[in-house]
Every structure is written in structure tokens, then in C-alpha cells.
Amino acid sequence: MRLAVLGAGAVGRSVADLASEYGHTVTALADSASAVVDADGVDVDAALDRKRGDGTVGDADPADALAADYDALVEATPTTLGDAQPGFGHVRAALEADRHVVLANKGPVAERYDEVRALERESAGEVLFEATVAGAIPALSTIAGLGPERVTGARGVLNGTANFILTRMAAEGLSYEHVLSEAQDLGVAEADPTFDVEGTDAALKCAILANVLHGGGYSLADVAVEGITDLPPSALELAAEDGRTVRLVGEVTGGEARVGPRLVPENDTLAVSGTMNIVQLETEHAGRLNLSGRGAGGPETATAVLADVDRLS
């Protein structure tokens, strides 16, 4: 397939880098300020070298990437809230041109799911978005395989940064602020960690899971969200005395979506460590399925993107 990759952050770069190994051709690659377009295939190595150099991927305008020849648009620009722009506009443009869309950007399917599906119904293109929920973990494809109507609930640890912080706080008895600073030094937390530690990122994933399980109708505003910023070390100590720990758990059950710190047994399957994620699916006839792995990272998320591209082939 010919891929137009929008976004040259960790995920977009990894998709571009791995595409040829998967038998695909990158015909356009864009970041927010520049693009490179070549119907015969972009020189990805050169574009990524240039990105590391002057910060641009080429001489073209970002808008040129959307006008390129491609079969599937890989939307990997940063997730935005509310109107989910510019990602949503990219999705619309691709579907109106009867092209497929593979999302790594959570915004369009977390905030404007019903509109995305309406555009898809009018298009010859399809929209897939495995990468938007827990990176490499095959959560959405497993739900699709089971049939969403036979998944009665989903629960999970959906944010690696928050989980790293909780794991370290529990293991070392350190304060939230101390561990956050350590996580920032390690590159596990961003300079502005708000999205992760206040639960927004996990809540977007819950909105997407709720949309998939219930056929739409959810956005971030429908998710009850509580983060981990106010969690005192004493809460973790109390939990530990009882053989428990605290995890930032996202849940979709009975039509309700919520994210918040929850007490879980220390040895529970849900109590994954460090930056690991887990998704638990409650099924109608097959009990509980646990899917865990790396929920973020460039190559990990790109793996989910490229699996979606293969499903479209």
C-alpha cells in the first residue's frame, strides 16, 4: 500500500521507518511545518535524517501530503481535545477522497467518533485505530474478533507514565513529586505530564473503548476522570499493609466510562508494573481475557498501525 504519514513524532517516524519492511511505500511524510512527497516513494532515511538536523522532513508544505497519491492515511499528529483538529480534518479529507485512514491520534475517535463513522459510511475508505488504545496491545482487534456486543465490559491500566509513577511510589515510599521528577529525567514522563497524571490520556482511551463497545455516543466529557496527582504516599502504604496497591484504572461497564485510582491486590493480573499496560475484557461466553504489553512507544505503536494497514490490504 501507498501510505501518507501525517505526524513525524515518535510514532509517525517509526511507521515511516518500518513501512518498507511491511511491504508498503511511503508516498508522503509531513510534520507540522513541512512535508516530503514522492509518488514513487519518499526517501524515508533522508527525510528522518533531515528531521534530526534542521527539524523539517522536506521542502513541501504540510498540506501537500494530503494531496499526495496514497491508499491509506496514517494520522499520527498529536492528540487534541474538543474539535480534535487538525486530525479530524485530515480524516475527513482522506475519507472524502475514498481513502483508508489508520489513526494513532486518539482525538478523532475519542472526541468525534460518530462523525468519523458517518464520514466512513459515505466513503469507500475504512477507518481503523488499534494504535489509539494501549499501543501494541491488540485490544480493538480482539473486541472485533469477539464481536463488540459480546464484550460486557473493559477495564485496564491504560497509561504507562501514571503506572510507572504509582509503581515507583509503592516500591520506594516516595512522594508523587519526587517520582514524577525522576520519570521526567528518564523520559518516561513529559515536561508537562498533565495529560498522563490527571487521567486525560486514559480517559480518551476509555471513550474510544466505550464507542467501540456501544456503537458510539461517547467523548471525553462522558468519562468521569480522577488522576493521581493528589495521591499521598500514605495511601500506598495503607494499601500495602493490606496486600494491595493502587493503579490508575480505566473502566467501561454498564454504559459508564470512568478513570481513577483503584485499590487492587498486589498480585492481581491488573497490577502490571512500570510502563506496562493491560486491557481486561469481560466476555459473554469466554470469561475474562487479559491482554498486556507495552502501551506506548514509537515502534510499539507503529506495530499496531501497520497491523491495521495490513488488515486493509
Added chain:
Amino acid sequence: MRLAVLGAGAVGRSVADLASEYGHTVTALADSASAVVDADGVDVDAALDRKRGDGTVGDADPADALAADYDALVEATPTTLGDAQPGFGHVRAALEADRHVVLANKGPVAERYDEVRALERESAGEVLFEATVAGAIPALSTIAGLGPERVTGARGVLNGTANFILTRMAAEGLSYEHVLSEAQDLGVAEADPTFDVEGTDAALKCAILANVLHGGGYSLADVAVEGITDLPPSALELAAEDGRTVRLVGEVTGGEARVGPRLVPENDTLAVSGTMNIVQLETEHAGRLNLSGRGAGGPETATAVLADVDRLS
């Protein structure tokens, strides 16, 4: 889809029972001695009532089921070794009639994978077999999504009976014989538990995983197998003193397939409890994925069968 279901054990019965909920019609249902065939749809409830009564599902000959009108054959007769008959013959007949095949029976793809694939290449029908490896756990569909060439190894606890026995031996310090007898009372182990406790069942699953990962070439004879029948409680006690336990682990790595008792840390993801199964996939770009859940059971395995049927639709 119209389904011909061969085998009326726990899995075949569950497939027949759930088929209508999934939008499918059972046009034939057979056990080893009888069958019921109706091109308009078998009365499944009546057939299963009759099975509970006199042990037959209908008045027809089992061979009539293969001659029925159907789109997909569900092969759920007992797994057999070596020539994998009569399952292999059923697969051949369906593919030669250009019909799809969904296997719950491990024999054909564990023992005669290359022949099954050769028949499939000549047929308009496809062969799927998610249910043959760890029941409801989406191991094969996850490998298909990643691309088998990007899965560098697979490892897992693939037999619930053996795992139940090891879990109980470790928790209670009981002997193998004692726990086996308890498992038989609970219906977790069969009267003849050989297949499970000597590792054969797990080894068949390893042969299937090896075939999928390496494009064929494996049968049971290619798997190095050691069971749990000779494991003394003292081995589990020694392991526990070191924070470890013993699991019957099946592995496919570097082209080698093997099954045997392995020491694993007590809190390790691999150390699932009771009758749970787990499959760990090592991926090229996305690290390790853990997939766990119920590896056996009628409705659980039927869920995997019916997910395969949906993939063919």
C-alpha cells in the same frame, strides 16, 4: 453462514448452541454415531436434548453431515495423533468441496499441517483454527495481525489441567497423585489424564504455533516433551523457598519446539493459576505481548470457533 458441526462433545455442542446468536444456521450436527441434517436449519435444542437422552443427535448417519449444505465445516471431533483421522478426512472433504473449515480439533494442524495447507491452496475454502491453541485466547489472530514473520518466539502455559495440578501441589504441598485425584473429582482432569499431564496436549499446541510461525514443517514428533507426572512435591517446595514455582511451559523459539516443567518466579506473568492459560509472544518491534484467559471449556472454545466463522463471513 450455514455450519456443519462435526463432533457433539462440549465444544461442538456449544458451537451449535451459540450459532444462532451469532447469526449462523446449523444445517448439520453429527457425533460419532449419528447425525441430524436440515438444509433449513437443524432444531439444535431438540438435537441436544436427544443427545442428553439416548446419546444420539438424530437419525441420520454421521457421513450425511459432510454431504449437507453448508458454508463452513466446524471440525470439533476429538483430537487424534499420527494420521489425525477422522478429522483430517473431514477437512479434506470440505476443502475439496470448496467449503471453509474451522477447526477445534488440533490433530489436522498439529500432525498434518502442510497437507492441510496444500489442500487449502487448491480450494476456494479457507482453514482457520484459533480454537486449537488455548481456547478463547486470541493467540493465532494476534500472530496473524502482527505477521508471523515478526513474532520471534512464543511461550505459554497451554494446558489447564496440568496447571491446576501444579498450582494445587504448590499451594498445599500435596502429592501429584493426590491432586490428580482431586482434579478428576472436580471434572478438571479426565479419567485418563495422560494427554494433559504427560504434556501431549501442550505439545500439539506448540506444534501448531511452530507451524504458524515458521510456515509449516512441524508435527508432534518434532516437539521435545516432558510432562509433570514425575514431579515430586519437594521440587515445588525447593522452588517456593526461592520465590519460584513450577509451570508446564510450552515454547517455540529459534525453530525449536518443546514442552516441560520450568521454574518461574511466583509473581511472574507466566505463573497463571488454576486452569488459566497464557500465551506470551515475543515481537520484533513491540516487545512482549501477554494474552491470558480460559484455555478450555465448551463456550470458551466455541467463542474462538465462532470468531473464526465471523472472519470467513
